[in-house]
Amino acid sequence: MTARGPYALPVVAWDGLRFPVSQKRESIGNIPALRVASRLRSSTVMRKIIKPPVVLDGCRVEQFVLRDRSMKFRGQGRLFRGEKEVGPVPRLALARHRNNEVLLLHCNSRWQVLGVSGGHATVREAKRDAERFYTGISKGWMPTHYTKVQARRALDRLPGPKKCSLCSRPWHAVEALVEIKKFAICDTCARELYRLVSSAKSDPT
Numbered sequence: 001m002t003a004r005g006p007y008a009l010p011v012v013a014w015d016g017l018r019f020p021v022s023q024k025r026e027s028i029g030n031i032p033a034l035r036v037a038s039r040l041r042s043s044t045v046m047r048k049i050i051k052p053p054v055v056l057d058g059c060r061v062e063q064f065v066l067r068d069r070s071m072k073f074r075g076q077g078r079l080f081r082g083e084k085e086v087g088p089v090p091r092l093a094l095a096r097h098r099n100n101e102v103l104l105l106h107c108n109s110r111w112q113v114l115g116v117s118g119g120h121a122t123v124r125e126a127k128r129d130a131e132r133f134y135t136g137i138s139k140g141w142m143p144t145h146y147t148k149v150q151a152r153r154a155l156d157r158l159p160g161p162k163k164c165s166l167c168s169r170p171w172h173a174v175e176a177l178v179e180i181k182k183f184a185i186c187d188t189c190a191r192e193l194y195r196l197v198s199s200a201k202s203d204p205t
Helices: 031-039 046-049 123-133 149-154 187-202
Strands: 011-014 017-020 057-065 091-096 102-107 111-121 177-180 183-186
Touching: 017 057, 017 187, 057 102, 057 123, 057 149, 091 123, 183 187
Parallel strands: none
Antiparallel strands: 011 017, 057 091, 091 102, 102 111, 177 183
16 A cells, blocks of 8 residues: 555555555445445446457357356366366356357456357356356356447457358358458358359259
8 A cells, every 4th residue: 555645545456446545444435345346346447347348259248257266166077178178267258149049158357268168048048057167156147238239340340251242141140251362252152152063063954
């Protein structure tokens, strides 16, 4: 704690934020210490720090949780990325895939996705899956209130080909989009093109 000036209160730093502290150890400013964390958590500043991006792994994020020590990890051997096991993570998110399935995203402190489990038919099923990884995590979920419009805008800002050159469907509305120089083709158009070429070969007339 530091203080400046003859009448300045000591200052405490908390997660990058600074607050004046009274001489009584049980309070910060005029706010009882037990209420400080809850007030900070609900503040606009804190929401900007902890809230995940609108889109993770091409899916709209609907809910998220910041794991604390009370949420014990018990998912050993349940999730792998390649040959590497995904262990306990500090943050998780529930995201809606374009096929309407709900994915459980296991993220690091920067909201980078380390592993994915799902898809689940409902948010409730995804939360039950999360509970199997972390005991007591169900109490920590918070809504993002992100809209579909926000998700589409976020997806459109991502690098790479934006839409199929044949059917004009955006990349996030198809299963795959292959780019060859300045030409891009989706999986549906590629299959149809293959069918047409195969038919032409089998019918030389």
